[in-house]
Amino acid sequence: MTKIRINTSKPYDVVIGGGLLEQAGALIAEAVKGRRAVIVTDDIVNGLYSEKLIKSMEAAGFKTDIFVFPNGEESKSHKTLIELYDFLGNKNITRSDFLVALGGGVVGDLTGFAAATYLRGIDYVQIPTTLLAQVDSSVGGKTAVDIEAGKNLVGAFKQPDIVIADTDTLSTLTDEIFTDGMGEVVKYGMIWSKELFDLLKTGKIKENLDYVIEQCVDIKRQVVETDEFDTGLRMILNFGHTLGHSIEKFYNYKGFSHGKAVSVGMYIITVIGEKAGLIENNISDELKQCLIANNMPFEAEIDGTSLFSGAVNDKKRFSDTINIILCREIGKADIVKMNIEDFRNIIGG
Numbered sequence: 001m002t003k004i005r006i007n008t009s010k011p012y013d014v015v016i017g018g019g020l021l022e023q024a025g026a027l028i029a030e031a032v033k034g035r036r037a038v039i040v041t042d043d044i045v046n047g048l049y050s051e052k053l054i055k056s057m058e059a060a061g062f063k064t065d066i067f068v069f070p071n072g073e074e075s076k077s078h079k080t081l082i083e084l085y086d087f088l089g090n091k092n093i094t095r096s097d098f099l100v101a102l103g104g105g106v107v108g109d110l111t112g113f114a115a116a117t118y119l120r121g122i123d124y125v126q127i128p129t130t131l132l133a134q135v136d137s138s139v140g141g142k143t144a145v146d147i148e149a150g151k152n153l154v155g156a157f158k159q160p161d162i163v164i165a166d167t168d169t170l171s172t173l174t175d176e177i178f179t180d181g182m183g184e185v186v187k188y189g190m191i192w193s194k195e196l197f198d199l200l201k202t203g204k205i206k207e208n209l210d211y212v213i214e215q216c217v218d219i220k221r222q223v224v225e226t227d228e229f230d231t232g233l234r235m236i237l238n239f240g241h242t243l244g245h246s247i248e249k250f251y252n253y254k255g256f257s258h259g260k261a262v263s264v265g266m267y268i269i270t271v272i273g274e275k276a277g278l279i280e281n282n283i284s285d286e287l288k289q290c291l292i293a294n295n296m297p298f299e300a301e302i303d304g305t306s307l308f309s310g311a312v313n314d315k316k317r318f319s320d321t322i323n324i325i326l327c328r329e330i331g332k333a334d335i336v337k338m339n340i341e342d343f344r345n346i347i348g349g
């Protein structure tokens, strides 16, 4: 078991390793004061891991209830959120109780947002069960729900009290869901660590899984400790995301998963940056080889106009400028503030 301390405004541990669900009750007991919890999960994860978690929590003296909603991004909505608030209200959940998010990014983001807002804030625990959630979304306190106008447009910063990443849970992921997390993993190599990137280029992720997750979480730690509230450095975590969101939207959130869209987004922005002379070194070929080695896509059928319009409607836009994240060398990212019209020109929108 590895523990990484995240020193944000509220410090907490991220615990990474195999067999942690069985120890979850004891780990949570050390991290939260409350003894009554509502576990929030989706119907797929519920069938796989709820029983084990409840057993471990009850053995540690917790009283638990469980709220289950249908798996999928459609559930990250105000409808599910209101149902969850009502559930908490009907169970008389108080400020000394807490929530446990058991699942992937949708479960974590929605539960975190409920914890940030119910009774103006109660504690919560993250138990991420997908690669994407373990390396990225469960750490750093970004919580959100989607609205019609876009993903994650309503949210809050709310750090969890502990993150328990049981790497055994990744063994039940389909190749599709596992690969979804690889977009974020390659991102961490690109923005911060050439050493991680070089390991990923070998395609041997499953052989080095715990190490790779630890590396990603440690990179995220350094970023969020420097910029918890996303006003500077943290924006580099959006490498590949601005165009990735355009791609996800263009395909109606069905053709490309988030991770695959980020994968294409990282490659396109790097190629565009090279063509526009913003990146001097040729790194796009190396990135492409790394993506291929990890069964990730690097291209999508999408025109420049759709790429541009999806990107400028994104959260990263500020009035008439947009922050573009570029890697000018592998392992190093820059935030480039660009006029919207200049961005349109380089994208070909």
Ligand code: GLY
Binding pocket: 136, 137, 139, 140, 142, 230, 234, 237, 238
């Ligand atoms: N997933 C990006 C961030 O946490 O800032």
